[in-house]
Amino acid sequence: MRDAMLYKSSLHASLADPVLDTMNFLNEVTMRYPDAISFAPGRPYDGFFDTGHIFAHLHRYLDHLAEQGQSPQQIRTAMYQYGPTAGQIRDLIADSVRVDERIDVTPESIVVTVGAQESMLLTLRALMSGPDDVLMVSTPCYVGITGAARLLDIPVVDVEEPPDGFSCADFEAAILRERARGRNPRAFYVVPDHSNPSGTTLSQRARTELLELAGRHGVLILEDSPYRLVSPETPLPTLKSQDTDGVVVHLGSYSKTLFPGARIGYVIADQQIVDANGQITLLADELAKIKSMITVNTSSLSQAVVAGALLATGGRMSELNARPASYYGDAMRATLRRLDRRLPPGLRAELGVRWNSPTGGFFLNVQVSFDSDEDALTRSARNHGVIWTPMRYFYPSGGGHRTMRLSISYLTPIEIDEGIDRLATFIESETRRRPD
Missing domain, CATH: 3.40.640.10 (Type I PLP-dependent aspartate aminotransferase-like (Major domain))
Known part of the structure; x- marks a missing residue:
């Protein structure tokens, strides 16, 4: 008795869409490099959860x-x-x-x-x-x-x-x-x-x-x-x-x-x-x-x-979320401060780096001068211990090839500082990296 076999071409075409593989890839990178600090997950901060x-x-x-x-x-x-x-x-x-x-x-x-x-x-x-x-x-x-x-x-x-x-x-x-x-x-x-x-x-x-x-x-x-x-x-x-x-x-x-x-x-x-x-x-x-x-x-x-x-x-979820909202606001400001400290204007201009400054939410974007693809992400996790999300995942018709998304919601202040330091070192290394 042989195993039944289906051809990928016989399944719905959406299953070949790279978008459906993005979460699996990020999860795989996270599992392979468990000591890396991850700016990838858009999750709420665990510290506010109490099973009671x-x-x-x-x-x-x-x-x-x-x-x-x-x-x-x-x-x-x-x-x-x-x-x-x-x-x-x-x-x-x-x-x-x-x-x-x-x-x-x-x-x-x-x-x-x-x-x-x-x-x-x-x-x-x-x-x-x-x-x-x-x-x-x-x-x-x-x-x-x-x-x-x-x-x-x-x-x-x-x-x-x-x-x-x-x-x-x-x-x-x-x-x-x-x-x-x-x-x-x-x-x-x-x-x-x-x-x-x-x-x-x-x-x-x-x-x-x-x-x-x-x-x-x-x-x-x-x-x-x-x-x-x-x-x-x-x-x-x-x-x-x-x-x-x-x-x-x-x-x-x-x-x-x-x-x-x-x-x-x-x-x-x-x-x-x-x-x-x-x-x-x-x-x-x-x-x-x-x-x-x-x-x-x-x-x-x-x-x-x-x-x-x-x-x-x-019914006031805003009241229930007053403390988390304050925490996430602090986390966003801390991330932006650390980026500014670690990559001051002169160095930013030299490296071709810039970022936006959201006033809330979980995410900000960092633009770089190199391709922020899966290979770059793997080098970032393996060599520098920091994970982020390639922005190209979020462009249905293509784009975002030199931008990374950072999520600030899941990390502690100490992890944010260390993670941004690692990210800055990665950006410097990648920008000056000679083609293989």
Whole structure:
């Protein structure tokens, strides 16, 4: 009996896309060089986690259900059985985004998902219906959305972000260019606040112009903002809170504001859908139909833990995250100070190095004068004990070949200082390195 064999060419083409291998490569490098300091993972800082909090949140939610008049049997069913496909804590999420983000929507317009990643998959599957529909993305772009589009065979169009921030003029030009090609720009994905991977934030003027353009051209905006409430300054209003034309689908997540292991996200999709008979539903209802065929429902236990956290602060995740936000702000400033100290202006000019200075979030970018590819990363980890992420991973159509992403969220102050020292030594060595 011989082993069954399949040819890679017989599998879905997305499996040959290098983007799907990026996390595996970074994990492999990290495992091979365990003593290296890693600026790669965009994870929350472990020091804020306490296992006792999980039980406290869970008990708080169970008490809440009892206070709402549910019987012990109903509570057992809520925890042990399959729950509503759209989620069982939608009312608490609706209350939370109302007090924290000034987003006023009904619980029925929310679908609770397995992380924001499922929200992306559901939304793309629902919206992209024809062969000419395309997804536009602000580039550099989070690989999760481009990976989801690739899995669904959805064409992706870059709207490249200039060095000084997002350009609405470039966005409109891209819309017109795609329509001239006979394609339909259906949706535009953007992270308005401290984006992954660039760390940039849209100004209020850019937000206003973006909403106006989307409404005028009939393009939906997929707003993803996981870093707003873990950043030290008062954030600008979300796009959704300013959405008067119903053009924004808001993707939310508790991975950064609570903990990633909960795997709880949500999508706010209050757009009205009219069928051939004139019946009206919400886009959220359609997303729930798709979810029922993918994950059936989101873990009741995970929802209960998130609900307990929301109840603890009256829905104000910003209050729960005041200390982490301060920590991440300090970490970003410490990283920028150390870069400036270790690579002062004269040396920066000599080496051809520069970086941006985000005011929050987890990420910043460092531009160098050499190719920041996998080979360079391997040399960095092996010879200098420091790991970073190649920015080329975040350019769907190519780019970012001489830029690296640094994540500051997972490290202690001591690790940041040592890691930047190692990074600077690597940059000096690599810049002056003779070709093999």
